[in-house]
Amino acid sequence: MAIIELKNLWKEYGPDVVLERLNASVRTGEFVTIVGASGCGKTTFLKMLLGTESPTRGELLLDGKPIAAEPDETRGIVFQRYSVLPHLTALRNVMLAGELEASRFLGHTFGRQRMALQNEARQMLEEVGLGHALDKYPHELSGGMQQRLALAQALMKKPRILLLDEPFGALDPGIRRDMHKLVLKLWREQQLTVFMITHDLDEGFYLGTRLWVFDKDRLDPQAPNAYGARITYDLPVGRDEPQALDTIADRVDSTARVLND
């Protein structure tokens, strides 16, 4: 059964159409990578999956029901930067994610519950390769380590769906490769369904089981926001497809030129 369904989904801000007529169905365990020109609505789509933005038309369904209009523990998110709190250690950052969940009714966690949470947070940090950095503050961590921390934080809530908004965009190539290995390991071990935005088509082809291209199939250069982006390619990937990669890169570049003129 589909975990996520898009049924004639639209998102508009006033007269600006960001996304239009999106239709797709995603099964549990798929790894969907999303590419597209800057400004064509990728983050907006992720925000709708998270629940901080709502569709203006159509439906976005999770397990057949409209996604709640606020984030909950079924979805975890990692942004390109700044997902972690600077004044808390790595361990406290990860515990906090669990605390917010556990203390919904009480406001605090105590005694045994707190110990359990601490152990869980420790394990999660080990899992992402930060077992040696529990007491470090974010400014003491490298960019790659901060993103490992953000992943641990997102996964502490045991989400079924992991949303990644260009999580490795700011990292050096070597560190990126390590992060790719980590995210693939977590995806498999935790049986996650992943939606990941990337500006790097190669990354999209390599990491995903399915690649979506967000692009405007109607584009008025005089009024770039008159029409929204759609899913113009929906491809099974995970293998080398240089020709498709080139065609997509050309399309995305020409839309980017119009949008960013």
Ligand SMILES: Nc1ncnc2c1ncn2[C@@H]1O[C@H](COP(=O)(O)OP(=O)(O)OP(=O)(O)O)[C@@H](O)[C@H]1O
């Ligand atoms: N809250 C908002 N109010 C009005 N317009 C918005 C709002 N949020 C986003 N937009 C507009 O929606 C469009 C899509 O933005 P979005 O951030 O989703 O694009 P994107 O594809 O993720 O871009 P990038 O790759 O640069 O991150 C942009 O034109 C943006 O200005």
